[in-house]
Amino acid sequence: MVYCPLLWLRSTLHVALWGALPPGEPVFRGARVGIDVGTTAVRVCVKGRGVILREPTVVALDKATGTPRAVGRAALQLLGEAPGDVIPVRPLQDGLITEEALLEEVLREVLRRLVSAPRRLLRGALGPSVALCLPAAATPAQTRAALATVQDGGARAVELVDPPLAAALGAGLPVTEAAGCFVADLGGGSTDLAVIALGGVVVGETLRVAGGTFDEAVVRAVRRHHGVLIGERSGEELKRRIGSVSSEAEKAAADETLEVRGRDVARGLPKTVTVSRAEVGEALQEGAARLASAVRRLLETAPAELTADIVRSGLVLTGGGSYLRGLDSYLQTHTGLPVTRAPSAEDCTAVGALRALSCPEPLRAAPRT
Known part of the structure; x- marks a missing residue:
């Protein structure tokens, strides 16, 4: 596909109105792509084009046979047209991958929207480079299966990026510097808290509050x-x-x-x-209190020199859950930290995953509780 301003305008308007690319319109050759696999939606950010796809993480199963009939936005449409014939299933629950095969169906649909059929066959030369963010609780087997699905879907190369690192990058935080920064990524099913310095998660926690x-x-x-x-x-x-x-x-x-x-x-x-x-x-109140308690707990476990940095720079909120009214001021009152919400907070992880592909230094992941 030859790049054309009219095609770019068509794609941009379609994404703004419907949250997805027009059917059959793939990304351009050699593109760099960041994919955030969330509990409620899979978001895709392409270099030079921004977030072009927000596909609901849902699969419509045939009630009689149990086989998938539609994925993502098409599944929601089918549920509206024939609610008695299909069952909606979300492959992720509370930040956990509960239906591996169905998540692979969602990823295949996303890749089908991104990569044309010829390029899937010639992915080594024409496919995009992909940075993938999976839930922090994904097992090694689930991670391998997801990476294989993305590569089979036409990606030339796939790199795994830790979600809180991606969220911090998307929020514009200096994750590769020695000074510590603190991010809370509130998704639909879980919240990732992380203190980050020198391109890695120093201390972190995944909380079942979102x-x-x-x-x-x-x-x-x-x-x-x-x-x-x-x-x-x-x-x-x-x-x-x-x-x-x-x-x-x-x-x-x-x-x-x-x-x-x-x-x-x-x-x-x-x-x-x-x-x-x-x-x-x-x-x-209960969920907000649990979140504030986790922030204080993580701050107490961080190294003293990084704590001093965080007291000055504060906590940055990302993810769709951060839009809860008054959450920033509540956390500021109950933790003593300056708290801000990143611009376009719901897209930060996808944007940051894309930026991770251009990082001059490799990012390091660390186990979280």
Whole structure:
């Protein structure tokens, strides 16, 4: 494919509107690509073009046979058209790869969107160089399978990048310098905390508190206060629109409410209830407190010289979970650190994975708890 400004404009507009490349439009020859495999979505960043693909990490299985019928965005569309015929399955849960074969299906679909069929056959000469970020809890066998799937899908070369390192790079932090930096990457299923210096993770921890944790807490709160069962998508909507962990925000909009529809637990009938900001905020406190505790714990285990650097530079939040209203001020109050959210926080890991391919010094990964 010859590079053309009109093709670039078409791709950019399609990504902005639908979060994906136009069907059948691959990346250009010799491209460098960063891929972030997340619990809710796989994000792809291409050098010179930015984030061009945000594919939901979901597979629609045929209810009768159990075989995959659609992957990613197509799976969500199929669920809307024939909800009784298919079952939605997410290959990742709480930051763990629970369905290896289905994750490989998602990766194959992503590579199919990126690499044309001829280039898959001639990947040694025409395929992209890929930096891949997998969940921190991926086993060696799962990692090998994912790397093989990406390479079989047409990648010329595949490099594994530690997610918090990629997130820090995407946020613009000086990860290769001796001064320490501190990043918290809040995804949909888990949060990666890491103190980084000299191109490696010095101390780190993976915490089972993330965007999905907050959504589930809101669902439980609505059931407890109103006796109504709502879905996780409704819980996420409540969190996004009126949820906050900041006491200042709570006082400023204490009377704000939102109606939500669910199923009455006692009678089994549809019911609409009004949920207050205070109820949602209360539900979010436990997860925020666990996150603040983990930040303090990791800071205590970091070397003293790096702690001094972090006290000055602060904690940087990345990932879609960092958009929770008031989270930055809550963490600043409960940890004593300056806390900021990176621009385009949800894309930082994919952007950083791409930047890792151009790092003059190799990045080092370290085991995390």
